[in-house]
Amino acid sequence: MIFSRHLQSLIDALRALPGVGPRSAQRMAFHILERDREGGQDLVRALTAALDNVSQCGQCRMLSDEPLCGVCRSDRRDAGLICVVESPADVMAIEQATDYSGRYFVLMGHLSPLDGIGPEELGLELLEQRLASGEVRELILATNPTVEGEATASYLMDLARSCQVRASRIAHGVPIGGELEYVDGGTLSHAFQGRLEIK
Amino acid sequence: MSTRRPQLQAGYVLHHRPYRDTSLVVDVFTRTAGRLALVARGARRPRASQRSLLQPFRPLLLSWRLGGGEMGTLTAVEADGYPPGLSGDALMSGFYLNELVLRLLGRHDPNEAIFDLYAETLAALPAGPTAPVLRRFEKLLLDGLGYALPVHETGMDGQTLDPDSRYRFDPESGAWPLAGSEGRGYSGRTLLALARANYDEPSVQPEMRRLLAEALQPHLGGKPLQTARVMRDLTRRGLRQTRSEPSANDSDDKGDPS
Numbered sequence: 001m002i003f004s005r006h007l008q009s010l011i012d013a014l015r016a017l018p019g020v021g022p023r024s025a026q027r028m029a030f031h032i033l034e035r036d037r038e039g040g041q042d043l044v045r046a047l048t049a050a051l052d053n054v055s056q057c058g059q060c061r062m063l064s065d066e067p068l069c070g071v072c073r074s075d076r077r078d079a080g081l082i083c084v085v086e087s088p089a090d091v092m093a094i095e096q097a098t099d100y101s102g103r104y105f106v107l108m109g110h111l112s113p114l115d116g117i118g119p120e121e122l123g124l125e126l127l128e129q130r131l132a133s134g135e136v137r138e139l140i141l142a143t144n145p146t147v148e149g150e151a152t153a154s155y156l157m158d159l160a161r162s163c164q165v166r167a168s169r170i171a172h173g174v175p176i177g178g179e180l181e182y183v184d185g186g187t188l189s190h191a192f193q194g195r196l197e198i199k
Numbered sequence: 200m201s202t203r204r205p206q207l208q209a210g211y212v213l214h215h216r217p218y219r220d221t222s223l224v225v226d227v228f229t230r231t232a233g234r235l236a237l238v239a240r241g242a243r244r245p246r247a248s249q250r251s252l253l254q255p256f257r258p259l260l261l262s263w264r265l266g267g268g269e270m271g272t273l274t275a276v277e278a279d280g281y282p283p284g285l286s287g288d289a290l291m292s293g294f295y296l297n298e299l300v301l302r303l304l305g306r307h308d309p310n311e312a313i314f315d316l317y318a319e320t321l322a323a324l325p326a327g328p329t330a331p332v333l334r335r336f337e338k339l340l341l342d343g344l345g346y347a348l349p350v351h352e353t354g355m356d357g358q359t360l361d362p363d364s365r366y367r368f369d370p371e372s373g374a375w376p377l378a379g380s381e382g383r384g385y386s387g388r389t390l391l392a393l394a395r396a397n398y399d400e401p402s403v404q405p406e407m408r409r410l411l412a413e414a415l416q417p418h419l420g421g422k423p424l425q426t427a428r429v430m431r432d433l434t435r436r437g438l439r440q441t442r443s444e445p446s447a448n449d450s451d452d453k454g455d456p457s
Binding site: 018019111113115117118119120124128146147150151154155158159184185186187189 | 220254255256287290425428436
């Protein structure tokens with residue numbers, strides 16, 4: 001072996017990250033070893049701590065350090081509202097962009113019958129329990145506007161109905177700063193169907 | 200080289216899965232080239248315009264390039280009409296159609312009759328109860344694959360089928376009068392409905408579903424259909440309003456409307 005064995009295994013390990021190919025993995029490894037050993041130590045500590053401590057929140061399936069995540073524990077969040085999203089990244093996006101003050105439920109995927117992903121895999125039992133508790137007034141569906149996301153939303157609507165909870169769906173439409181001419185046909189037709197009366 | 204670079208061929212996306220960091224592999228079903236796997240480069244980038252088009256059930260015009268490997272490369276995609284507007288049960292049934300096509304049709308094996316059947320079935324799904332539409336698809340799919348069922352108005356004993364008698368149905372030979380020890384069999388009414396291509400009769404639905412499931416079973420290679428299982432899970436949770444699930448692998452008639 002020409003290179004250090006440890007260097008090689010570091011390069012291989014870095015490739016586990018999305019978007020990192022052999023070239024970038026090599027660059028990262030050299031950077032840590034040559035220029036920023038302290039940063040490397042921090043990375044090790046953070047990675048170990050995260051892997052040891054982060055798991056799913058028992059109520060909303062969001063990633064969390066505690067058995068219940070911060071949003072579910074906080075009494076400033078409205079327990080009567082649940083927003084259903086597909087991934088933890090969606091929770092982050094909503095938290096950063098909106099003033100939504102309810103709670104979440106993270107599916108960790110969407111209904112995908114061809115891949116065998118059904119209600120069990122999405123933890124719908126947990127959601128059903130929360131809806132059945134009577135605490136929830138409204139279920140906000142924020143699954144992705146893909147065919148699978150729509151399939152998921154449609155069953156969540158049935159679930160909400162069977163628990164007598166109001167269900168709503170986030171609007172699909174023309175992006176702000178976008179030009180109508182360049183918006184794809186599907187989005188435009190959704191935007192037309194979902195048009196709102198101006199009050 | 201024109202055959203290696205087909206341009207704007209009618210097709211549908213059956214399924215897609217992530218590929219590398221920003222790409223997708225789409226399993227498409229085209230009229231002229233059959234089923235094939237294409238890499239859609241960059242289709243998972245945030246602003247990829249292909250992304251909204253490469254959805255199942257939407258009629259598309261696809262262009263691609265075949266290389267040396269198993270997968271081709273998608274070079275262009277355009278919409279060819281509106282998506283059929285499937286929701287709820289019709290949407291689930293659409294996934295079921297896709298799984299049947301994925302499992303039963305080989306790659307690079309064009310079958311225009313089945314393509315047209317698929318397209319008209321998708322278009323028919325939103326209109327009403329899905330069960331008759333699915334039964335028709337299953338029956339004609341078997342026909343199109345060369346496994347046509349020997350359903351006739353006469354049984355193998357030479358007698359015209361009696362709607363009220365029970366028969367054993369053999370997918371190779373046909374309907375035989377049911378002997379006592381041969382299980383529950385099928386009613387003559389079901390077999391006659393199938394022979395007359397009458398899929399709408401509600402009273403024969405459960406049996407017709409079971410019959411077609413059993414006929415499809417040997418061609419599925421032993422693995423159960425995923426969509427059928429997911430739909431059963433949803434039904435068990437009472438999350439489906441109308442119960443008209445697909446038939447294959449589901450020979451249990453409990454909980455069916457009759």
